[in-house]
Amino acid sequence: MSFQVFLFYLLAGLTGLCAISVVVTQNIVRAAAWLLFTLAGVSGILFFLGANFVGATQLLVYVGGTLVLVVFGVMLTAQGPFITMKTGAAEWAVSTLVGLLLYGVLATAILTRTKTNDFATGPATQQGGELTRSTVLGESLLGIEQATPKANVTGVPAEKRKDLPSKGERSPVGYLLPFEIVSVHLLVVLIGAAYLARTKRRRQAEGGQPAPRVEGS
Amino acid sequence: MPEEIGLNHYLLLGALLFVCGAVCMASKRNAIGVLMGVELVLNGATVNFVAFAHFNPAFVIEGQVFALFVIVMAAAEAAIALAIVLNFYNNHLTVDVDTAEELKG
Numbered sequence: 462m463s464f465q466v467f468l469f470y471l472l473a474g475l476t477g478l479c480a481i482s483v484v485v486t487q488n489i490v491r492a493a494a495w496l497l498f499t500l501a502g503v504s505g506i507l508f509f510l511g512a513n514f515v516g517a518t519q520l521l522v523y524v525g526g527t528l529v530l531v532v533f534g535v536m537l538t539a540q541g542p543f544i545t546m547k548t549g550a551a552e553w554a555v556s557t558l559v560g561l562l563l564y565g566v567l568a569t570a571i572l573t574r575t576k577t578n579d580f581a582t583g584p585a586t587q588q589g590g591e592l593t594r595s596t597v598l599g600e601s602l603l604g605i606e607q608a609t610p611k612a613n614v615t616g617v618p619a620e621k622r623k624d625l626p627s628k629g630e631r632s633p634v635g636y637l638l639p640f641e642i643v644s645v646h647l648l649v650v651l652i653g654a655a656y657l658a659r660t661k662r663r664r665q666a667e668g669g670q671p672a673p674r675v676e677g678s
Numbered sequence: 679m680p681e682e683i684g685l686n687h688y689l690l691l692g693a694l695l696f697v698c699g700a701v702c703m704a705s706k707r708n709a710i711g712v713l714m715g716v717e718l719v720l721n722g723a724t725v726n727f728v729a730f731a732h733f734n735p736a737f738v739i740e741g742q743v744f745a746l747f748v749i750v751m752a753a754a755e756a757a758i759a760l761a762i763v764l765n766f767y768n769n770h771l772t773v774d775v776d777t778a779e780e781l782k783g
Binding site for chain 2: 481496567636
């Protein structure tokens with residue numbers, strides 16, 4: 462067993478164990494900590510796949526940004542009975558059964574893929590090593606680099622594909638516009654989140670305090 | 679144990695993350711726990727995207743670009759969902775999703 466295989470199994474096993482721990486633990490603070498390790502493990506898997514930029518983005522945005530948001534949410538709401546909210550035994554049984562069945566279906570579908578779908582037996586060695594550099598990723602976002610060098614599965618007919626400009630000219634398949642749209646979308650969403658989460662003391666004082674409801678556990 | 683890591687290994691890991699997230703969404707009573715389940719599901723999708731990008735030469739760029747989109751969308755979704763959860767907590771003093779039943783018919 463080579464070192465690469467051992468490293469993959471170590472990383473994947475740790476990530477899977479942490480993901481299962483997120484589900485199993487009843488303490489919401491511990492679930493946040495397990496989620497941190499899961500996200501870090503996923504970014505390690507992405508590094509392992511040669512996607513350096515995506516792995517770094519995963520670390521920055523997910524572990525550094527999203528998880529901090531989640532931890533803030535936990536800290537602001539984890540009081541008294543809400544830290545550990547027990548799920549009923551019947552619900553546990555049903556959800557575990559459904560989860561195992563779902564994983565069985567997915568694993569069967571993965572392991573019995575037909576050979577026609579098995580488009581590649583190994584990693585894209587000649588393309589992958591060069592193309593997964595972040596420079597090339599950015600160039601393909603701008604449309605400078607041809608985004609799909611061997612795009613025979615994207616639905617473009619073969620006769621149309623010859624019209625695509627070669628390397629050096631501007632290619633029509635750039636992802637800059639979707640990327641910009643996603644960026645502006647994120648900005649709008651963050652403004653909306655700030656608007657939603659603001660305190661509304663004045664309105665509550667006018668309309669009276671809502672009746673506090675602490676039910677369950 | 680196989681000597682080479684194939685596409686199936688990554689797909690199985692992504693499926694495990696997806697199923698964990700789905701079970702987490704279904705079984706947690708804390709609203710933030712449900713949110714963590716969504717994060718797990720999106721991470722499983724990211725692993726699948728990047729694995730396909732690595733093993734299929736036609737999608738080397740596309741898989742990574744869509745993985746980036748998934749990450750940004752997850753950040754947006756987490757921000758909005760947490761704002762809603764905090765608002766719900768301010769109004770109802772609880773984060774139990776079972777008590778959010780005002781729209782029940």
